[in-house]
Structures are given as C-alpha cells and as structure tokens.
Amino acid sequence: MKYFVFIVITYLSLSTFSFPQEVIHNQVNLECNTCHTCEVPTKNDPCLIECPRPKMQKEFPSSETGPDIFIMDELENRYLPVVFTHKLHAQMSDMTGGCLACHHYNTLGPILRCNQCHSEKRKRTDISKPDLMAAYHQQCLDCHRQWSHKNDCTSCHAEKKGNESFDRSEISSELTQKTHPEVKKPVKIIYQTDCKEGKLVTFFHDQHINIFGLDCISCHKNENCISCHDPAKVKNGKQHNFDKPIMVNISETERHQRCFGCHENDKCSLCHKNSEMKPFDHSLRTGWALNKNHLKLECTACHTKDKGFTKLENECVSCHRNWNSETFDHKVTGLMLDEIHIEFDCSDCHLDRDFSRRPSCGNCHDDKNFPNNKPGKLVN
Amino acid sequence: MGFQNRRDFFKTSLLLTAGITGISSKKNKAASLDGPSENRMGVLVDTTVCIGCRSCEWACKTTHGLPTKPIDSYLDRSVYDKKRRPDEHALTVVNEYDNPNNPLLPTDVKVQCMHCEEPACVSACIVGAFTKHPEGAVTWDTDKCIGCRYCMVACPFQVPSFEYSKAVQPKIMKCDFCFERTKEGKLPACVEVCPTEALTYGNRNELIEIAKQRIKRQPDKYYNHILGEAEIGGTSWLYLAGQDFGKLDFPKLGRDPAPGVTEAIQHGIFSYFIPPIALFALLGSVMWINRSKNNGEEK
Numbered sequence: 001m002k003y004f005v006f007i008v009i010t011y012l013s014l015s016t017f018s019f020p021q022e023v024i025h026n027q028v029n030l031e032c033n034t035c036h037t038c039e040v041p042t043k044n045d046p047c048l049i050e051c052p053r054p055k056m057q058k059e060f061p062s063s064e065t066g067p068d069i070f071i072m073d074e075l076e077n078r079y080l081p082v083v084f085t086h087k088l089h090a091q092m093s094d095m096t097g098g099c100l101a102c103h104h105y106n107t108l109g110p111i112l113r114c115n116q117c118h119s120e121k122r123k124r125t126d127i128s129k130p131d132l133m134a135a136y137h138q139q140c141l142d143c144h145r146q147w148s149h150k151n152d153c154t155s156c157h158a159e160k161k162g163n164e165s166f167d168r169s170e171i172s173s174e175l176t177q178k179t180h181p182e183v184k185k186p187v188k189i190i191y192q193t194d195c196k197e198g199k200l201v202t203f204f205h206d207q208h209i210n211i212f213g214l215d216c217i218s219c220h221k222n223e224n225c226i227s228c229h230d231p232a233k234v235k236n237g238k239q240h241n242f243d244k245p246i247m248v249n250i251s252e253t254e255r256h257q258r259c260f261g262c263h264e265n266d267k268c269s270l271c272h273k274n275s276e277m278k279p280f281d282h283s284l285r286t287g288w289a290l291n292k293n294h295l296k297l298e299c300t301a302c303h304t305k306d307k308g309f310t311k312l313e314n315e316c317v318s319c320h321r322n323w324n325s326e327t328f329d330h331k332v333t334g335l336m337l338d339e340i341h342i343e344f345d346c347s348d349c350h351l352d353r354d355f356s357r358r359p360s361c362g363n364c365h366d367d368k369n370f371p372n373n374k375p376g377k378l379v380n
Numbered sequence: 381m382g383f384q385n386r387r388d389f390f391k392t393s394l395l396l397t398a399g400i401t402g403i404s405s406k407k408n409k410a411a412s413l414d415g416p417s418e419n420r421m422g423v424l425v426d427t428t429v430c431i432g433c434r435s436c437e438w439a440c441k442t443t444h445g446l447p448t449k450p451i452d453s454y455l456d457r458s459v460y461d462k463k464r465r466p467d468e469h470a471l472t473v474v475n476e477y478d479n480p481n482n483p484l485l486p487t488d489v490k491v492q493c494m495h496c497e498e499p500a501c502v503s504a505c506i507v508g509a510f511t512k513h514p515e516g517a518v519t520w521d522t523d524k525c526i527g528c529r530y531c532m533v534a535c536p537f538q539v540p541s542f543e544y545s546k547a548v549q550p551k552i553m554k555c556d557f558c559f560e561r562t563k564e565g566k567l568p569a570c571v572e573v574c575p576t577e578a579l580t581y582g583n584r585n586e587l588i589e590i591a592k593q594r595i596k597r598q599p600d601k602y603y604n605h606i607l608g609e610a611e612i613g614g615t616s617w618l619y620l621a622g623q624d625f626g627k628l629d630f631p632k633l634g635r636d637p638a639p640g641v642t643e644a645i646q647h648g649i650f651s652y653f654i655p656p657i658a659l660f661a662l663l664g665s666v667m668w669i670n671r672s673k674n675n676g677e678e679k
C-alpha cells in the first residue's frame with residue numbers, strides 16, 4: 001500500500017488524478033500473465049491473479065523515500081477522510097515486517113492500490129477477501145488495539161460535524177512531516193539466564209551495531225509496537241531500563257536463534273559468564289592489538305563476508321598482498337626512511353620478508369642494530 | 381424419577397404416539413425441512429478479527445426498533461466485566477475472553493441465534509410459530525405464539541428470550557437474521573456495520589470454503605475447527621476462533637440434530653389433530669405404568 005500511496009500523493013500534489021501505472025509498466029520486463037488473468041486488463045478491471053500469488057513484490061523503496069502521508073477518502077461517510085501518516089508507519093514497520101506487512105500479495109511491477117483487490121462495497125460477489133473498510137481496519141487495529149487498549153474511532157477518524165469539506169491543503173505540516181522519534185538504543189543489555197555455568201550474558205548492543213555492522217532489522221524483524229509503546233504491561237523484558245540484569249520470557253531456542261546467525265560455532269562460554277563481561281577488545285580477545293591505523297577500519301575490511309569473524313593470518317602481507325618497497329609508504333609504521341634506505345628492497349632489512357621479526361642491519365652494517373640505530377627518523 | 385426411567389417413559393410414549401399417528405419421525409423431519417438448499421445463506425464470524433467495538437449490537441437494536449443509547453456510549457468497555465446473553469433487550473451481544481496467544485488482544489465473540497439447519501426451536505414449537513426459511517433464517521411469528529416457551533428450553537444455544545417485562549402480548553425475542561432486510565437485498569444490519577468484517581455474509585457452502593482457506597493459510601492463527609459446520613446438523617452462522625471453542629462458552633455439541641423425539645411427537649400429534657388432552661391422558665397413564673413397575677422393583 002505504501003508505495004502506491006506515494007504515487008497517489010505525488011499526483012495529488014499536482015492536482016491530477018491519473019494513475020501512473022502505464023509509466024511503471026513500461027519499465028518492467030514481465031509477461032502480462034504473471035499478474036493478469038485476462039487478455040486485456042483495464043483500469044477498472046485489472047483481472048489480477050488470485051492471492052496468494054506465486055510471484056510477489058519483495059523489494060520496496062525505503063521508508064524515507066516513500067510518501068509522507070496518504071489520504072484515505074474512498075469510504076468517507078460518517079467521518080472525514082483519514083490522513084494516514086505513511087512515513088511514520090513505514091519507519092515503524094522497518095522493524096515489524098517491513099512494507100510487506102501491508103503490501104501483501106503485491107504482484108510484480110506496479111505497487112497496487114488496496115482497492116484493486118479489496119472491494120469498496122461490502123455487498124459484493126467475491127467475499128473471499130475482506131472489503132476495503134475491513135482490510136484497512138484489520139491492518140490498523142491489530143496494533144492500535146494492543147497499543148491503546150481501545151478501539152475508538154476518533155484516534156484516526158475526525159467525525160463529520162456538518163457539511164464541512166476536507167481541504168487537502170490544510171493538512172498541517174505536523175502531520176505530513178511526522179516521523180518516528182529516533183529509537184533510544186541501549187549500550188548493553190545483561191541477560192540473566194538459567195544456565196548453570198555462566199548465568200550472565202552481556203550483550204553489547206552498541207558494539208554489534210557500530211563495530212560488527214549489524215543494522216536494526218538483522219535482529220528486529222518482527223518487533224511489535226507494543227514492545228515499546230505499552231509501558232503499562234512490560235513484556236519480555238523490553239523495558240528501557242537496562243542497568244540491571246533482565247530475564248527474557250522466550251524459549252531457549254528462540255533466544256539462541258537471534259545470535260546463532262553469527263555465533264553458531266562459538267563455545268557457550270563466549271557469551272555465558274558468571275559476571276558481567278567487558279566490551280569487546282581486539283587485543284584481549286584475539287591476542288593481536290590493533291594499531292592506530294587498523295583501529296580506524298571497519299571489521300569487515302579485514303574480516304570479509306565470506307570468511308566471517310574468524311582468525312586471520314597476522315602477517316602484513318596476508319592482507320596487504322601488493323606491498324613492496326615502491327608501493328609501501330613506510331611512514332605509516334611511525335618510521336620515515338631516510339633517502340638512502342628508502343631505495344632498498346623490503347627483504348634487505350626484513351629478512352625473508354618476515355615482518356613479525358625485528359629487522360636486521362647485518363646485510364650492510366656490522367656494527368649497527370635496530371632499534372638502537374634507526375634507518376630514518378621517527379614520526380607520529 | 382431417575383434419568384433411566386424418564387427415557388423409558390419417552391420410549392414407550394414415542395412408540396405409542398407413532399402407533400397412533402402412524403408416521404415415522406423421519407417423514408416428519410423431511411416434511412418440516414427441505415434439506416439445506418444450494419443457496420442457503422449464512423454468516424461467517426471470525427472472532428480473530430473482531431475488535432469488540434459492539435457496533436453490531438448498536439446496529440441490530442437500531443434496525444429492530446429496540447431502545448439503545450447513542451453509539452458513542454458503546455465505547456465503554458466495562459460491559460465486558462461480565463458475560464452477557466442475548467435477551468429481550470438485545471438480540472445479539474458481544475462478550476470478551478482472554479486470549480492465551482496474546483494477552484493484549486482479547487478474543488471478542490458475538491453471540492446471536494445460530495439459525496440452525498435443523499432447529500430445535502422449530503421442532504419444539506407446538507404451534508409452528510417458528511419457521512426455517514430456505515435461505516437460512518429461522519424466524520418467529522407473533523400471531524401464532526402461545527407463549528409456552530418450549531423454544532427457550534429446546535434451543536441448545538439458549539437463544540430465544542421472552543419479554544417477561546410485558547404483560548400484554550409478550551414476544552419471544554431472538555435474532556431474525558434480518559429477514560426483512562435480506563428480503564430487500566440488503567445485508568444484515570450487523571454485517572453491514574462491522575468495521576473489520578468479522579462478519580461475512582454469503583452462501584453457506586462458500587463460507588465454509590473460505591473458512592477452510594483461512595485456517596489453511598494461517599494455521600498458527602486459527603484453531604482448526606469451523607463451529608457450526610457439523611454441530612447439531614449444521615448452523616447457518618459459522619464461527620472461526622484462535623482457541624478452543626469450549627473456552628469461549630460455546631456448548632459442546634454432537635453432530636446429530638438436537639430435535640428428534642419432541643419433533644416426532646408434537647408434529648405427529650398436531651398434524652393429525654389429536655387433541656392434546658387425549659395425548660396427555662395417554663402419557664400420564666404410561667408414566668403411571670412405569671412408576672408402578674419401578675416401585676415394584678424397588679421393593
């Protein structure tokens with residue numbers, strides 16, 4: 001729904017109401033019968049194939065590029081049209097099933113309007129799908145009911161008092177620009193478990209995002225608004241106070257599944273400790289301290305996708321394969337070579353190109369050694 | 381008199397009655413009901429999408445000229461504190477139950493006459509004030525009713541209620557499947573107003589297919605049973621739920637129609653114009669015979 005909503009809004013703002021499906025149709029390379037059952041689909045009768053559809057739209061624009069709002073006015077009667085804050089809902093749905101939560105069964109190609117499948121009339125021949133009013137309400141109320149514990153109409157519908165008409169230009173920017181406030185992210189969460197050896201699991205939320213590069217939906221695929229919006233009934237320990245260890249009320253399998261995507265082959269004791277864990281530190285965990293250059297890098301610069309976070313060879317050339325005396329700027333090591341030494345090959349000092357051992361001056365000098373004597377000057 | 385004895389009594393009297401009237405109960409049933417026709421209509425109540433707004437209650441009262449408060453007052457959720465039954469003031473009511481799958485989404489269940497395929501109320505009514513229509517509705521006729529309230533006792537869903545508050549011409553009150561509206565091609569009032577279409581009106585066979593599809597597509601969401609598909613010979617109103625129907629106060633019923641015995645006796649008698657007094661004299665004597673037999677055994 002969200003995407004067609006976008007289309008609608010764009011066109012509304014231009015005060016026209018032609019539906020730009022033709023344009024999009026030209027861009028898709030599909031057989032007609034992927035989506036339509038008849039030879040000549042028309043706007044009024046697109047004869048779309050029945051749900052559930054074998055081929056469905058999975059890719060949608062991001063919540064940011066979709067439309068801001070969408071005006072639902074097909075069914076206005078007792079109430080004024082509903083201004084649906086699309087962007088706000090799209091942002092929330094990023095963590096709750098994504099666009100597909102509403103745009104279900106969308107055929108490939110254009111994003112469909114809800115009323116292309118859901119009849120605007122309750123009395124109709126095909127009763128296998130809910131009508132439009134029911135489709136809207138079923139989508140909205142599942143969350144709204146849980147959130148507010150109410151099912152009143154006026155949180156979305158403004159009641160019609162008299163014959164007043166709805167003026168689109170008067171929709172306040174507060175609504176059109178409405179976005180979800182940034183979600184407060186915890187630094188760490190300590191889980192209290194019933195595991196005998198290692199009761200506590202310290203989960204560094206910030207490090208998983210900032211260091212390990214996970215985005216929200218890697219873990220939060222099926223969040224419910226209520227996880228945050230129902231402070232009265234805190235469910236599953238999803239409260240905002242993460243100072244103390246919390247218990248989670250989900251099955252062991254479900255708990256572990258969230259981590260196993262990456263940690264499947266790790267030992268239990270990697271996470272399960274008897275006391276709170278320290279944040280991840282490369283030198284403590286791997287025995288290989290990151291120098292100031294390596295610290296600046298994303299983990300994935302060295303730990304590539306196909307290798308994952310496994311132990312790497314720690315010779316420079318295992319990563320820096322094409323380094324030689326011409327391509328390597330020795331300054332980055334903290335030592336700028338002088339005019340004479342800069343001409344040499346690496347292996348003249350780093351015997352056998354073994355950079356983990358102390359360099360040797362013996363090839364040319366009998367009386368010098370490193371680091372008492374330096375082939376250049378130290379820089380920061 | 382113990383249960384066993386009562387049954388004996390019924391058996392004996394049934395035999396006698398059948399003998400008198402000379403017809404079998406089977407024939408009677410066939411006469412009272414032409415079997416579910418192909419265009420039998422029904423309503424599928426999907427309790428998993430009902431939000432408990434009670435608009436249906438309001439619409440039902442409004443359509444049937446029953447006094448009601450304005451619709452805004454239906455937002456008051458304190459009515460759910462106790463379970464209600466349809467009565468002479470409300471032909472349909474919605475009750476709320478805990479949902480074990482999600483405590484934040486309680487299960488709301490609309491209750492009204494089920495419009496049974498083989499309605500016990502029709503069979504129980506000795507003057508034929510109830511009618512099962514081919515399209516599904518079971519209606520009641522004020523002119524024929526003698527106020528005996530047999531229907532109230534017979535109904536397995538405890539639906540018909542009696543206007544006790546009225547001294548003159550009290551009526552039996554129950555959902556009439558909006559008979560007048562549907563005759564004009566309109567939807568039942570409750571179906572029309574329901575914001576989530578928890579109530580789907582349509583051909584009963586089609587509704588059963590739709591219900592099966594919903595269960596198949598979302599097996600986690602639905603309890604695998606369509607209430608009313610087979611119970612007591614089927615009902616025109618069908619229910620889907622996310623949990624065991626027993627937890628939602630539905631009576632546990634077998635597949636056999638509830639009527640049978642009463643039907644055979646009553647229809648037999650009245651279609652052959654046997655004066656009730658003669659029958660009761662007969663039944664009385666059977667009872668007396670049975671009792672003296674029992675007394676003999678007990679001694």
Ligand code: SF4
Binds near residue numbers: 493502535539
């Ligand atoms: S539910 Fe009761 S009143 Fe309604 S048709 Fe069945 S037996 Fe009759």
Ligand code: SF4
Binds near residue numbers: 443555571
């Ligand atoms: S079908 Fe008509 S009479 Fe029956 S509950 Fe609905 S509105 Fe009331």
Ligand code: SF4
Binds near residue numbers: 573576578
């Ligand atoms: S109108 Fe529909 S959603 Fe509201 S209580 Fe009645 S059946 Fe449920």
